[in-house]
Amino acid sequence: MTAKQARADLAYFGGRPVFAEELRVGTPNVPARDRYLKLVGEAIDRRWLSNRGPLVRDFESLASRRTLRAHNTATNNATTALQVAAKACGMRGEIIMPSFTFVATAHAMSWIGLTPVFCDVDPDTGTLDPVSVAKALSPRTGGILGVHIWGNLCDTVALDDVARGAGVPLLFDAAQAFGCRPLAPSPSGTTEVFSFHATKIVNCFEGGLVATDDTEVAARVRALHNFGFDEATEVAGPGTNAKMNESSAAMGIASVECMDDTLRVYRELHARYREGLSGVPGVAQMPDPPGQTHNHQYVVLRVDPARAGLDRDRLAAVLDAENIRTKKYFWPACHRMRPYRTDPVHTPVDLSATEQLSARVLALPTGLSVSPQDVDQICDVISAAVRYA
Ligand SMILES: Cc1ncc(COP(=O)(O)O)c(C=O)c1O
CATH class of the missing domain: 3.40.640.10 (Type I PLP-dependent aspartate aminotransferase-like (Major domain))
Structure with missing residues (x-):
């Protein structure tokens, strides 16, 4: 694995992208x-x-x-x-x-x-x-x-x-x-x-x-x-x-x-991300809710700009430069979209948790076309992004 050891290694600052080809969120699985x-x-x-x-x-x-x-x-x-x-x-x-x-x-x-x-x-x-x-x-x-x-x-x-x-x-x-x-x-x-x-x-x-x-x-x-x-x-x-x-x-x-095999892959990648990002300040995976089984279909980070030193959008840009295509799931929230933002009938109550989540979350690539080594590389980029923020 080529680690991002210096600021200049990040593609955002002119270094070589870690992935030659794009890694995306939601690349279709074709397991059979x-x-x-x-x-x-x-x-x-x-x-x-x-x-x-x-x-x-x-x-x-x-x-x-x-x-x-x-x-x-x-x-x-x-x-x-x-x-x-x-x-x-x-x-x-x-x-x-x-x-x-x-x-x-x-x-x-x-x-x-x-x-x-x-x-x-x-x-x-x-x-x-x-x-x-x-x-x-x-x-x-x-x-x-x-x-x-x-x-x-x-x-x-x-x-x-x-x-x-x-x-x-x-x-x-x-x-x-x-x-x-x-x-x-x-x-x-x-x-x-x-x-x-x-x-x-x-x-x-x-x-x-x-x-x-x-x-x-x-x-x-x-x-x-x-x-x-x-x-x-x-x-x-x-x-x-x-x-x-x-x-x-x-x-x-x-x-x-073959869904059980697929679920296993998603679960393992999810856990690998969690481990890989565990020491990175201000960047954490959303918690797993108790009381249910989970498909781990999405790996979602919440970025706290005050602790990470950079906000979600900047982190997305740093990852993008490395050919890691993330998704801001879900930004903008629906009430900010044109069909719903002008008529107050759509927004009778406070939406502050929505506003905050929508500004902070970022979904990372996972699935059958992502390898454990890819996850390690992505975690390395994220920790370098925070280190050199
Ligand atoms: C929460 C949610 N609702 C509805 C849909 C619509 O699903 P479909 O694309 O199958 O129409 C999606 C699709 O991504 C979704 O994520």
């Missing part, structure tokens, strides 16, 4: 290429390419072992799955959600005529703060949408209490949380939406899943995602086309079959 090609070849031979073919049904069954929910419906992505699930749960009017999330959470709701109302998050987990949610409730509230950000599960029990007290439906955006499960039982009737976008730990090229323990919600999801056709193949009401296709399901099956 041959298995995918075999499955997709069989689908082509069957001439059954969409409309709940055998591969979609197999994928749903394999996925159900990870979601641990009774009913699982695969979709073409998580954005449409969120819309279908919101309608199936009876959401209406204003939807309380975190601003600290990928913008798809907010857009999915606003695209179907619902109004995102942003609340603050827990500063350590980045998940929706139930106290902030309670403050934002109003007679116009028609649903609560929690986000299991970075795979950190929301306080589902507290949010369920708030939702039941207000008499509104509760839904979870679990796009980043496939493989993350609570150790305690979930509140009854929980509904969650997962993403299998190419950048996710398990991918279907593009894909999503609505997983629910509520039988009635499940039946509505099945109909809504397929033009409104019910089990009797009659059109029960308006619907959309959010169906997963067979090629996506083949990729999903191939990925989920």
Whole structure:
């Protein structure tokens, strides 16, 4: 390993980049290429390419072992799955959600005529703060949408209490949380939406899943995602086309079959980063939340500029010069984005934890295309950046 021993060794100051090729956050995992090609070849031979073919049904069954929910419906992505699930749960009017999330959470709701109302998050987990949610409730509230950000599960029990007290439906955006499960039982009737976008730990090229323990919600999801056709193949009401296709399901099956190996790699890289950065002042990995299993899909740093001597943006620039492409997940927060920043209806409560997290967090490359030695090099750059800040 070429260590950055002097300030001038950093590419930011003219040294040679540590990586000749870019290292990115979210490079797609393709753990079982041959298995995918075999499955997709069989689908082509069957001439059954969409409309709940055998591969979609197999994928749903394999996925159900990870979601641990009774009913699982695969979709073409998580954005449409969120819309279908919101309608199936009876959401209406204003939807309380975190601003600290990928913008798809907010857009999915606003695209179907619902109004995102942003609340603050827990500063350590980045998940929706139930106290902030309670403050934002109003007679116009028609649903609560929690986000299991970075795979950190929301306080589902507290949010369920708030939702039941207000008499509104509760839904979870679990796009980043496939493989993350609570150790305690979930509140009854929980509904969650997962993403299998190419950048996710398990991918279907593009894909999503609505997983629910509520039988009635499940039946509505099945109909809504397929033009409104019910089990009797009659059109029960308006619907959309959010169906997963067979090629996506083949990729999903191939990925989920070797998910335990994938999870092990992510876990080991996560631990290696934690160890590699343990002595670096002002730069720390976000804590692992207790009470759940984790997919460690994201390695997220929180940079304290007063202690590190440089801020998150400067650290990102130093890493960028070394061909280490990081992501400011999530900056800007949704309430700072153009569609949501002017109308005060979106921001009734204080969002200071969101503002602070959004200014300080940085996601680092991880996944099947990142080696333990890559992690050592990245940690070396980060500690040099702080040393010479
Ligand atoms: C929190 C969150 N919600 C929703 C989505 C949208 O997922 P998809 O790309 O499958 O539509 C993503 C995707 O990255 C996400 O991270």
